[in-house]
């Protein structure tokens with residue numbers, strides 16, 4: 001875990017140092033399915049617009065960040081899907097939320113596209129009802145957009 005954390009910190013340091021600036025629409029906010037409250041009936045994998053922002057999980061606030069910052073965003077079920085989204089030609093930078101292991105895989109797989117990685121927290125254990133800090137995510141998005 002320490003090694004994964006060090007890789008993520010080094011990646012984020014390097015991406016920030018490069019001072020990359022892109023248009024909001026060229027930034028992809030990539031969210032893992034485990035953020036979605038497991039009792040929620042909304043199909044947020046289909047679209048984040050499906051979220052009713054009821055406050056029971058982090059998805060509502062993260063969907064708000066996507067809307068406020070004007071970036072692209074989606075929720076994915078796994079690494080392959082995440083990579084498909086990150087490789088879209090219109091996307092030039094990625095803000096990824098996930099556990100440390102998935103973040104490191106994603107950073108390596110998405111290269112050379114820059115990825116700012118934000119770790120989620122796991123109050124109910126791994127892969128279930130995880131959480132992410134919208135302030136941290138918004139700050140990462142703005143590092144790319146310069147907003």
Ligand code: SF4
Pocket residue numbers: 036037040041042044050051052053054055056057058059060061
């Ligand atoms: S915030 Fe959105 S995704 Fe989360 S439980 Fe409420 S409606 Fe479902």
